[in-house]
Amino acid sequence: MSVRQSLEALAVVGVREVAIVDGAHAEALRDRLQLHTLPSLNVRVLANLNWKNLSGSAVLAARTWVDSGEHCLVVRGDRPVDAGTLRTLIELGRESGSDAAILFARDADVERGSEARVQLTRESDTDLYTISNIGEDLVDADGVFTGHALVGPSILDALAGLPNPQLEHGLLELVQRGRVVALATAWQWSAPQPVEIEDKVTALLDAKHHAHYMLLNPGPVNTTAKVKSALVHHDVCHRDSTFSELMVSLTGKLRRIYRGTPNHTVVAITGSGTAAMESALVSTVPPDKKILIIDNGAFGARLVEVATVHEMDVVHLRYEWGQEVVVDDVEHALAVYPDIAVVAMIHHETSVGLLNPVGEVGALCKKHDALLVVDAVSSLGAEDLDVVRDNIDICYGSANKCLHAVSGASFMCVAPRVWSRIEKLKPRSYYLDLRRYRRYMDELAQTPFTPAVSVYFALDAACSEFLADGHEARFETYQTRNRRLRDGLAALGMPSYTTTGRESHSIVTCRLPDGVAFEPLYDAVKERGIIVYGCKGALADRYMQIANMGDLRLEAIEHFLGVM
Numbered sequence: 001m002s003v004r005q006s007l008e009a010l011a012v013v014g015v016r017e018v019a020i021v022d023g024a025h026a027e028a029l030r031d032r033l034q035l036h037t038l039p040s041l042n043v044r045v046l047a048n049l050n051w052k053n054l055s056g057s058a059v060l061a062a063r064t065w066v067d068s069g070e071h072c073l074v075v076r077g078d079r080p081v082d083a084g085t086l087r088t089l090i091e092l093g094r095e096s097g098s099d100a101a102i103l104f105a106r107d108a109d110v111e112r113g114s115e116a117r118v119q120l121t122r123e124s125d126t127d128l129y130t131i132s133n134i135g136e137d138l139v140d141a142d143g144v145f146t147g148h149a150l151v152g153p154s155i156l157d158a159l160a161g162l163p164n165p166q167l168e169h170g171l172l173e174l175v176q177r178g179r180v181v182a183l184a185t186a187w188q189w190s191a192p193q194p195v196e197i198e199d200k201v202t203a204l205l206d207a208k209h210h211a212h213y214m215l216l217n218p219g220p221v222n223t224t225a226k227v228k229s230a231l232v233h234h235d236v237c238h239r240d241s242t243f244s245e246l247m248v249s250l251t252g253k254l255r256r257i258y259r260g261t262p263n264h265t266v267v268a269i270t271g272s273g274t275a276a277m278e279s280a281l282v283s284t285v286p287p288d289k290k291i292l293i294i295d296n297g298a299f300g301a302r303l304v305e306v307a308t309v310h311e312m313d314v315v316h317l318r319y320e321w322g323q324e325v326v327v328d329d330v331e332h333a334l335a336v337y338p339d340i341a342v343v344a345m346i347h348h349e350t351s352v353g354l355l356n357p358v359g360e361v362g363a364l365c366k367k368h369d370a371l372l373v374v375d376a377v378s379s380l381g382a383e384d385l386d387v388v389r390d391n392i393d394i395c396y397g398s399a400n401k402c403l404h405a406v407s408g409a410s411f412m413c414v415a416p417r418v419w420s421r422i423e424k425l426k427p428r429s430y431y432l433d434l435r436r437y438r439r440y441m442d443e444l445a446q447t448p449f450t451p452a453v454s455v456y457f458a459l460d461a462a463c464s465e466f467l468a469d470g471h472e473a474r475f476e477t478y479q480t481r482n483r484r485l486r487d488g489l490a491a492l493g494m495p496s497y498t499t500t501g502r503e504s505h506s507i508v509t510c511r512l513p514d515g516v517a518f519e520p521l522y523d524a525v526k527e528r529g530i531i532v533y534g535c536k537g538a539l540a541d542r543y544m545q546i547a548n549m550g551d552l553r554l555e556a557i558e559h560f561l562g563v564m
Contacts, residue, residue: 004033005080010073011040012083013090018043019062020077023053051244051445054252055147056165059155067153074167076147079189086148089183093150096128099178100171101150108144108187113256113467116168117141120182131180134172137256139472145171146185154178162262163442164248169262201225213526214556217533218350218378218507219401221550223462227405230461231454238453244445250456251411251441253463257403258395258413259386259471265419267437268411268459270452273377275432276396276410278306280373281344283434284394284422285312289341292333292370294361297321298351298536299375303344310428315340321538322352322498327360334368341421342371348379351536353509353545355383355502362391371418377401377410381466382478382506382549393418394434399455402478402506404550405462408455414438478505481548481557486510488561489546497543507547509535518544528563 022029026047035043048061066072093101104118119133120142158170215222236242251266269275285291293303296319307314347358365372371393381402387395396412399405427433440448482505489510497509518534533545
């Protein structure tokens with residue numbers, strides 16, 4: 001077995017003290033290892049039964065061993081490495097005087113997003129490589145981190161401040177403040193084979209006799225067989241560690257999709273995107289301060305409605321539907337009203353299909369020390385959004401749009417600086433108090449109230465699909481679909497409502513041909529197996545919306561254009 005092979009290699013290189021961190025099966029593992037046949041090793045098998053079970057937490061569970069010496073080997077038990085490679089890694093770490101030394105593989109055949117990747121810098125006049133960056137979603141990576149490292153006590157401080165870290169999170173901090181060297185090796189471990197489920201899901205759906213439509217509405221969206229199959233699982237109690245492990249997986253993936261740091265907190269709420277919207281507002285605006293709301297469509301107006309219900313002091317920066325936000329107007333408002341504590345805006349104003357300048361507004365909020373709350377309900381997964389680069393303090397989203405999951409869950413990514421500002425505010429809501437969600441996530445990896453468990457399983461699967469594609473590839477897919485849809489509709493005499501250059505890549509708001517009303521068109525298209533969407537407000541009479549969200553092939557768009 002792999003762990004036994006790893007132990008044998010450790011014995012060869014002269015290691016004497018070994019701690020193996022496992023979960024509920026620690027006792028059975030100890031028996032299978034036949035430790036009496038390895039007399040040179042003093043092995044202790046530690047049972048980590050906590051939900052905090054990621055690789056960094058395993059290192060913290062064995063901190064006695066890490067703290068007791070100058071160096072400690074961290075080895076992936078399921079990825080045995082030969083003794084010669086381990087010996088070279090030890091020598092490299094000791095002789096280089098670095099904070100850590102790691103193994104990496106240049107040509108690893110692994111699924112994108114499944115392993116941490118590294119970027120390397122070659123030190124001048126040497127054959128020594130140092131790590132310049134490490135993370136799961138690096139685009140221009142030089143190799144893949146194998147999970148093996150020689151570390152010292154400094155790794156403990158890097159990991160201890162995070163609720164449930166990966167080893168690479170601690171290594172990243174060491175990279176940023178010190179020096180981590182790298183040794184190349186060959187990737188020699190096979191990946192688990194995917195289970196074929198497409199036919200099984202199709203057979204299950206056929207047995208239900210439900211109507212089947214191509215959804216071209218802006219959520220709910222078409223989902224893959226993998227996401228659908230995730231809805232079928234053994235019954236899970238939301239107060240059990242099984243659910244905590246799901247939440248660790250889900251929030252970790254969402255944090256990566258947001259491009260947040262390990263210090264960003266992600267919480268999930270059972271409810272639509274509007275639940276997250278309300279939670280973000282009621283949890284952050286002090287009673288003696290103002291909120292600036294930027295509004296150029298239906299969902300900007302909804303922000304105002306929520307704030308008004310809770311009797312907040314609103315500075316309403318209102319534009320006509322489809323009008324671009326003028327960043328100078330935002331700066332003027334922040335200057336005129338220095339008591340603005342929070343700025344709230346929509347990234348993709350879905351009602352008109354327009355992207356708003358969150359990055360520019362984020363820079364102003366940083367300058368004026370105001371929190372920025374961003375609605376990314378219909379942009380996360382399709383548009384270039386980065387909570388760090390764009391200085392977004394709270395960014396909320398929804399499962400059932402451009403992440404390609406199902407309805408019923410929303411979530412928020414929260415910057416570290418938010419908590420000290422809101423910790424003493426009087427709660428405006430019981431169910432939607434953001435601090436309550438953070439406490440349950442940090443302490444239990446759970447939600448404070450009964451969640452839609454199956455929806456979370458489906459969202460976790462959808463996030464895995466996104467990360468396997470990667471940000472840039474998924475963005476390119478959306479751009480290609482949207483370009484074809486926009487051009488095809490224009491050729492049919494249905495031009496876009498706006499032509500600002502800031503149109504989104506997930507929806508087209510197009511004019512209906514003269515003499516054509518939406519309802520008869522909707523019915524005719526539905527008869528042919530396709531669902532389209534009507535516009536809101538002043539656009540309802542003369543415009544319609546076609547979304548290219550979800551699991552949708554380019555051939556499906558061609559089919560729709562043919563139907564039109």
